[in-house]
Amino acid sequence: MAFSCHMPLRPAEKRCMGHPVSHPCRNRPYDNTWVLIDDWTIFALALFMAMACITVHTSLAATGKPAATTAPVKQKRPLAEDKLSPLFDGESLSGLLPPHDDALRAGDPSADYFAIDRSSGNLISQARPWRQWLSRRGFTFDMIYKAEGMANIDGGLSRGMDYVHDLRVTMLFDLGRLLGLTGWYVHGLIMNREGRQVGWDHVGERNVLLTELWSIHGPAAARLADLYAEKSFLGDRLNINIGRIALTHTYGTSALLCTFMMQCSAPMAIREPPGWSVYPKTSWGSTLRFRPLRDLTLRTGIYKIAPKPQDNTGWAWASETTTGIQTPVELTWEPFFGPRKLVGHYKFGYGHDTSPYPDMIGTVPAAYRDAIHPHAEKPRDTFYIEADQMIYRTHGTSQMSGGYLMAGYIHNTPSISTFADEFYFGTSLLGLLPGRPFDRLGVMYSYYQMSPRLAYGQRLRQAAGLPLGPYITGPQTHSAVLEAYYSMPVLPGLILYPEFEYMMRPGETSVIPNATLVGIKLIANL
Template sequence: MPADVPDRLDKAQSFYGRAIAKFGLLSFLSLGVSLAGGTAFAQTTGEGSSPTTGASGGISAPASNAASDPVIGARQGRVSAVQDPGPYFSAPMGADHFFGDWGGIQPWLLDHGIHLLASINEEFFGNFTGGKQRAYSDAGQVGLELDVDWERLAGLRNFWTHMLVVNGHGQNVSRNFGDSIAGVQEIYGARGNVVAHLVSMYGERSFLHNRVDLSVGVMPVGSFFMASPLFCDFINVAICGNPAPNKYTPGNRDWPSANIGAVLRVMPTNESYIMAGIFAVSPHAFNGGISGWALAQDGLGKLSTPIELGWTPSFGKSKLIGHYKLGYSYDNSQYPNLYEDKYGNSYLRSGLAARKEAGMNSMWLLADQMLIRNGEGQSNGLVALAGAMYDDGKTVAMRDHEWAGIIETGKPWGRPLDTVGAMYQHFDMSRSVTLQQESAQELGLPFPSNQWGQVWGVQSHENTYELFYSAHVGRAMALEPDFQYIQRPGASTVFHDAAVLGVQFTVVL
């Protein structure tokens, strides 16, 4: 985003870095020519937390982003020029970088429509009691992103392209102490052990005086739908980025995986939107292959079609902003029933194949509301958030997920760039997967694994509690101590409750 549009970084998608190597610019040229035209809207009204959102909280100074947000601009009685390629209600990176303006390079790039950014994230976590065993793990990531405003670069009006690659290392310590349901680290695995794992690559075009926005390409579904940048103030991966269980289903991947597809957003009023998408469903464990670059995978004939309604009111003289979302997604693929064969009996007992279920349904309700404002910007204050997500329990091992939390910035105690928060999460496993596991136990068979990995015992539910404090420790740099308590690790009673301590370090270069 332009240097004159800074905003407080609320650690919106804390593991998203923003930049890419120069060759990315060339790869976008042909896409830009084919989609260019229309009127501006950028991703600022999408209400999602997209890959264009950067990492880590409390890094750039609090400030209003009205100049880059057409919705806010309209509320203030004017139509703003769209400059920010990031999503509406994101916490943008702002203009602050650890290396400043890169010796004058950054201002030149921004003047030419090139938003280039990189970030580093490291997380060290360990459980000091409970679980299968004492364990610790360091996991980290380098994120590189390139956003291009093609009007500035080549005169192609109201068209942007976005590209994100990551390089990661380490694994989630939760798997070491016996929990695959709610990993305590947000950075781990799924990056293919390659130098550059492709997360997203898509073009974006806007129409009708900022009312309609179309994105087409390779995109994490969860970066547009059922998303909020507040989620990644927290580190637990069950909420960070995008809430479980939907992001673990083939038709609704969240990053670092993505689906080929398109998203259309329409704003009938300044405080409401409707967003719909269509995505190719990959039958493979890794969309785009292990590296993310294998875009022409076989078996992409089925479709996922999410839709989301959003309301973004502001209340009182302080403009206390709220975000309320209701969504539904249907995947027309066929998936095996977790318990039944074609006669309705246990497929483990009968030896027959599991019955195929036609389609997969998902629903979600998300809400957050600012209660007290501490300064300008869309998330600078005391904010309460809550939500629920439901998936089809016949084919998805986790049936539902509920959460509630609160976040506060540090201005009341003289630390305006800091953030503190607490969250409770509850997970219910599906009745079908519980019956499957009970059947395996009766037959003396190993528990089948599911979307969440290895199973240690008959699963029913799990609770997690998280408390963090993100401290601004230097320019574009944050250090976040984090405590999490996991009741019933692995959603079973096999292991004792686990208490986990960790710290996350992030820096925007």
Template sequence: MRAPFHCPLSKFARRAWLAPALATLLSHEAHAQYRGPIAQTAPSFALDTPTSYENTPFTPRVEHMFKSWGDLIKSLNDKGVGIVVDYTSESAMALDAGNPGDTGYAHQIGVELDLDWDKLIGWRGFVTHAVIVNRAGHNMAADFGDKSLNGFEEIYGGGGNTAVHLVYVYGTQNLFHDKLQIAVGKMPVNIDFSASPLFCTFMNKSMCGNPKSLTRGAAGFGTYPGSTYGTRVRYWPTHGIYAQAGLYGVNPDLNTNKYDRTGFNFNTNLYTGVYVPVEIGVIPTFGHNQLVGHYKIGIAYDSSNYADNYYDIDNAPLALTKKAARMDNGKTQLWVEGDQMLIRNGHGPLNGLYVMTGIVRNTPESSPYLYQYYFGVVDRGFWRARPLDTFGIEVSRVTASSELVSTQWLDYARGIKLPANATYPQSHLSVLEATYSIHVLPGLTIQPDYQRIMRPNLQRNKPAIDAIGLKVHAVL
């Protein structure tokens, strides 16, 4: 446990309205219990999410369905070996929109191996992480002609049906009493940036893991289960405040047959540039009940060349000339996100009523999406008789790039087929989701789910889709 951080406040600061918040933020008590970020109802992929007052934990603290296996894992943990084996299935059934009764099913079996090299050979502060998954199933959104970031079952994707897929393998080195951490290896961007264990409370792909307009907005924002070579540096100047920056390879063909949908292709021949994200975050707590919040702002630059959405090589509307699109150098992405616990229902970092909100912006000239907004409420332990149950409701809205829409209108007026499976110029898509995770027994949750998709594929000529779903998560 780290020693308390002492910061003498000036007379003005002591009298100012923000002094109590600063004092709480910088106190030892404020961070003592918030250790080890891990989404309670999702596959264990959020290891590096900076949502607690420590860097990457050695291995996720999870429940196990089988006590004998759990006891074995705990004994292995003491020796420096962490293993997590989990299973997630997601099923959905449409209620209307022309295909009532249509169903979709997808699953993932994940195996995670974490090694603490301090305990193994005495290499202090060095830990390695690796995850492989098996994925299979079908995304029901495709049945409705929706090729946008919407997906009823978020567990499907990233290569689709794969027997064994390498998600990541990387190492983290803590330095200067854990104030600085360096990560190097083959890893996704979204385990570090614009990440939250609250996101995968939900089943729709537009939010789980990270707001998907970032992933779809720039190829450089690699997301689980895809990964590229990269490095990330995170620095904690004091408890509850961090700054981090990364450098990752950009692979537009990640998780495709053209590259290697199994994740075991370590070649860089299809890399097109570098992705450089920077994020600053504040994690305050307020009051006697330690109501924790997570606030972050990030910006990233993708150095790759991308086709312009509107102009051709002669800077004329490409929809009219039908010449090759102009190639634009670089994309910029911005995200501002936050969540705040309003009511505490227990001792853990997720035990309480949270509100969460955020906005993402992409470069409209070469990205399919311009903005994504979201707002949600997550409440874990609100029912005293069911302290490990979780309720969530969220609304997300994504808007199409104005330049892309202008090109689509020109094509549509001339009767030319539109890309991205669109049958009408795109505008925006909204997702409403309500979900309830039932803690059945240690290591097992069952989660009924409801989703309403408005303007599927961002098209106003498509009727809204109502669907019910079921998510099952089990940790051996």
């Protein structure tokens, strides 16, 4: 489903209508990596603020009282966090802090991957008695509808809008209540996803996804995603998940990152490589979690790797081929600072993928084959550092009750990875406007460095007069995106996110003009 946005064309655009991107009329250099504020960008910012005002007005009209009364619902911790006791009753670096800056207090529940989607309650409150009845008998579920509509209003390939949605059912089976298997749980997730990617259709960007919900797997009527068992051992000191699991629900992610459209479920340089299965793609494997000390969490696992385009439904397990094994490791330091208990999360992660990957240089033209040879296939390594630190606390005791600064860096083996490096920095701030204590403003800048071998091979083919491939307008080196959102709980179970994005160097070249996008995301917890 797609819509077109019709806006007045500037004189240069009128002259270039009907010509392909490769035509000299449109092959103009746009080397600006940082944001340029032009008339359409100002218009986009104004539209972004207008959507925010309209949404606030809608919430007031719908409830008949200030929307600030729509407080987030207190959520339980993820099972793995709630039941995970430290192996030793001590602290690492947190031991250097004053004694009252203690870690892992009951008043600071962790926020899991789906925390934001469930944070404002349920839209269909009439179903609450049935939910409670089922929960007492061992079955808990959430039905969540998420929709994203993004429009490219300036730059890129063309003006236009795309829509994508995700309807999913998350299920938790308490096998203790159902079958008498105390301490065992089964997690399941079935989803439907339909729509198109605005970056592909209108911006000219096919590496960095500009919306959360689109993926290379395409639409599926009823895709099976997660299906795994969970159990804690040794007095809740060790926790294990085993089954079909999306790695980026466990590694390199956070509830804060998933408030941003482009960074969920993990930064692009983590979720792009095949070894890191990303929702809705899952992998057979297992993760072990434990806390060596009270302020440290260590998780590691082993997963079978299958090509991401395989098994579009999630049900055809026998059709998947195995290319290798992924062994991720992530250590998280979780300190608390000051009398307001400002929590931080500092993650150090590594993943080794044993699959053989070819040199990104690609096909070497015949004229250069005597002097230039592709590297042999080799496995891929990924390193990442991610940090977020609460800078103030407001309206609650959970780990989402406040404002954060956040940053991260990801590095992949450059010669065999599409993304060699990515870094990002931004902020996520709660309750900035008077009378709107649970609204959240987020701003993030992210930079993407492509494989130097990829650009080198493209330059060789360009010099030899060979085509670079579909949708490629030149040697691909780097790109960047500025993203901003403003989330507003409108009703219990309904959150709206006006969204703004500025894409610099679409397609990772200087050929396509920088693109300005605006849109809105809706999350309804039915």
